Amino acid sequence: MKTYLSPLAAAAALVLLMGGCATRSSGPVDINLVALNDFHGNLERSKFRYTSVIDKTPHTIEAGGIDTVAAALQAWRQEDRELLLVGAGDLVGASPAMSAMWADEPSIGALNLLGLRATSVGNHEFDQGRLELLRQQEGGCVSPRPDKACQYEPTYHGAKFSYLAANVLDSATGKPFMPAYRVETAHGIKIAFIGAVLKGTASVVLASGIAGLEFGDEADAVNRVLPELRAQGVGVFVVLLHQGGHSSEPFDQPDCSTLKGPIVDVVERLHPSISVVVSGHSHTGYTCRVDGRLVTQADMGGHMLSRIKLSVDPDSKRVLAASARNIVMTQGTYPEDPVMSEYLNAVRERSAAALARPVARLAVASVGREKSAAGETALGNLVADATLAAGQAAGAQIAFMNNGGLRKDLEAGADLVSTTGQTQMVLPFGNTLVVMTLTGAQIRALLEQQWGQDGADLHGVLQVSDGFQYRWDGRRPQGQRVLPGSVRLKGAPLDDAKPYRVVVNNFLAEGGDNFPVFAEGTQRVRTHIRDTDALADYLGKRDRAGNPAGSATPAGRIQRVQ
Incomplete structure (x- = not known):
């Protein structure tokens, strides 16, 4: 028995068919990420020395500052409203007094305002112990440093972004101390951000503060969660890793090839489906390739940000290409973000008398x-x-x-x-x-x-x-x-x-x-x-x-x- 369509139904079917074909042939989707690492509560700009691949001349400037970072992000989000901001650890801890004197709560508030989605934990997130890290994530005023916690404001609501730690386990239960990953969606594509901290964290933080925690191998921990993520329909994986290295090439050298240090061994052992690693810990700037993968780091203290572009096949959910640029955060380059400027001024005024x-x-x-x-x-x-x-x-x-x-x-x-x-x-x-x-x-x-x-x-x-x-x-x-x-x-x-x-x-x-x-x-x-x-x-x-x-x-x- 034949099925006949009316002319109107046939036209509608043709439109749907053409629309489906257009979707499948529309080409790759661009995903824009911005990454920072080792911010260390540097709300104010600070001295930064660098040499660029462009002019090969040493420069010394005042760079960074949460207001400058916010201005850059505001401008870049006008280009792509679905841009995702992520971090690679040590965003607080070892901070200047304007943040440290208030238990880093103003810095976490500023990162909330920036729209940070997720960051790996760093070793400095454990400076005040596991319980304080949980408080910084979840909020509240019960703290091992009561002279600082909830002193900036009478209540503290916690970080709106997720701290990630795939390789940190509670030794009593064998379960992750914090989530291993966070899945975000941009332009219809699911992206999994998987976080890890250097496995040697226990040797560089106060032992009593991390009692009951185990720090495992970074690559093994990241690889272990991939099947679970694939079952959720995720095909794009970005690792946020608080471990780093150094390169002899300038911070803005595209696809540098001289990366050395602990990060290299970790990257070489990651599953081939992982094409991007955002690194930290070594306080340097690079956009390198290791076994064909993109590995980035953006110095420290907000002196620069890494702009990362992923080209993704929407059908196979596969990253076709990945590139990055490190951008120095020079004051005045982008129009002011009035909300962040007002926030920074409020922190300055609240802190000024004590600091002076x-x-x-x-x-x-x-x-x-x-x-x-x-x-x-x-x-x-x-x-x-x-x-x-x-x-x-x-x-x-x-x-x-x-x-x-x-x-x-x-x-x-x-x-x-x-x-x-x-x-x-x-x-x-x-x-x-x-x-x-x-x-x-x-x-x-x-x-x-x-x-x-x-x-x-x-x-x-x-x-x-x-x-x-x-x-x-x-x-x-x-x-x-x-x-x-x-x-x-x-x-x-x-x-x-x-x-x-x-x-x-x-x-x-x-x-x-x-x-x-x-x-x-x-x-x-x-x-x-x-x-x-x-x-x-x-x-x-x-x-x-x-x-x-x-x-x-x-x-x-x-x-x-x-």
Whole structure:
């Protein structure tokens, strides 16, 4: 039996048929992403040095600032209303005082206003422990730092974006501590953002804050969730990975080929269906290719953003091409976003009085982090001396400070007076000081741990207090680089059998930064003195004594023999 269509029905069927054909032959769909990483609560713009592939000339400018970032996003969203903003971790933590003094709540509020959809966790998201990270995600005022939480505003509603951590498991249940992924839709295409943090996170955060968590292999964790995502009809996968590397090519070199570092091994082991990896952690800028995949990073502090374009086949849900550009966030390039400008001004006004309080007069205008050939810094000298002074009531004789805890140079105004805001930028973690006993042999072993298990200087030379000195030779065998007889305290050789009282921040005290000897310390005294308070107190006492602290150059406590 034949079926006959009326002329009107036949015409309608033809239109539908043509429409279907048009859809199938309409070509690839472009998906626009913007990525940032390692924002570290930098609400204000800051100094940025870079060299562009275009003119190959070094530049130093004030870049970033949440208002500048918002202006750029506002302009780019006029080009594509479905643009997606994502992150690769460390968006808060180790933040300047204007954010840190309020438990980073203003920064999370600013990221909410930017329309951030998802970010991997970074190691600094764990700075205040797992419970504080959950509070930052979900909201509320119950916090391990009650002096800061819900002080900016009486209520805190949490992050509107999702923190992702595919490779972080609760060891008690074996289940993910946070979601592994978030699925978004743009231009009718589903995109899965899968988050992971470096598997070595436990060695660079406070051990007590992550008790009960396991940090697994990044690539294995990401690959493991792909079948679940495919079952949901997702074919486009973007990895947000807080792990990084470095390239010898400029930040804006398209498809750079010289990427080195831990990120490379992770990317090479990802499933072939993953074509884009947004990275972080190493605070550098690149748009590289690894095994044909696009791997990006956008420096740190909001100095630049990565603009990523995916060309997707809507039928197969396959990424046909991926490209990226790193754009420096220069103030005034885009029309102002009035909402964000008003928000930033409100944070400034709320914070101004506390940050402007004078602390002390310095001996120099800037005490910096530039390293000597031996790895010593003028700022490291100053902070170690302040730490020692704070620990002397508990018998401290030697202080050590990790370079990673020194986040900014200590600056002073034209009158050489440094403020609360400037001192807090140096030590934004709010660590407390711990005094312990180590033998001379343990201290010698500690110094040898500065070169890591493979013999490389992986995590920097420990900064030491006045009166402690030693010499090292990088040409000597692993475990023997500190020269015999060179380790001295107040001129006397260190005695391997003798006990010494040592003071460090609580991060190092738990073996952080791959210094496990600190965890062996006995007769511990938790002083409950914050490192920032110790620094401010030391600076004030030196100023009042007519001998302002600080130097433009390292003191020469550590010597390198070559």
